[in-house]
Amino acid sequence: MEMPTKLKIRPKDGLTEILVLVSHPMETGQRVDAKTKEKVPAHFIQTLSIQLNGKDVAVADLGVAVSKDPLIGISVAGAKKGDKVNVSWSDNLGNKGGADETV
C-alpha cells in the first residue's frame, strides 16, 4: 500500500510551522466492512518524529483516535532558511515512511 508523506513548512508569527500530512488509513479496529461484515483490523501510525537538522524536535505517539490521513502541525523557533527537516513514522503493522524538506 502506497502511503506518501507530505511536508509543508511555512513561517508563522516569527516562528516556523511544520505541517506533516501522511496518507494513511488509520483503522481503529472497530470499523466493520460493509461487504464482508467483518471487522477491519487496526492499522494506525504509532510513532511519528520530526527532526530539525538531525535533532528531534517532536516525537508524537498517536492512537487510533487520530483521523484518517493524519495532519500534524508543530511550531519551532530558530529555524533558518536551508535548515533540514526530516519526518519519519512507523505504524502498528511495521510499515515505515517519511519525508525530507528544507526550510
Next chain:
Amino acid sequence: MTTSNRRTFLKGTLAGGVLTVAASAGLLKPTQVLAAAWPKSAFDAKTMDATISGLYGNASVAPNAAITIKAPLQAENGAVVPITVSTTLANVESIAILVEKNATPLVCSVALMNGAQGYFSARMKMGKTSDVKVIVKAGGKLHSASQQIKVTVGGCGG
C-alpha cells in the same frame, strides 16, 4: 498396559503445558518492548484517570488558563475534528489530547524538545459529544484545559 499408557499421556500433556507457558512468555516480550516506546497502557486505558496515570504516573493535574484550545464548538463530522493547542507556558515538554467519551480517551501524546514551541495541531475522531481535555507538561508540572465539542455525526465505527 493401560496404566502405563495413561502415564505417558499425562507426561505428554504436562510437557505440552510447560511449552505453552514458555511460548506465551516469549510472545509477551515483544509487546513489553513495544510498550516502552509507545505507551500502550495509556492508549488502551478506558477512563481519563487511567490514561493520565498511564502517561504520567500519579502526578496531579491542575487547570491552567495559559493553555488555549482552538477547536470547533460543534463538529458536523466526528471523523475529522481539527484541534490546535497552544500555550504560553515555558519549558513545554509534552502535549497530550484526550477525548473523555471515546472508547479509549487518549488521542495522541507529543513530546516536544530542542526549540519546539508549545503548539500542536492535529485532526481527531470523536464518537459523540464530549469534553476534550488537553494536558501540557511544562517544567515538570502538569497543566490542563478542557472544552466541550458537540458532535452531530459520530466518527467511530461505521
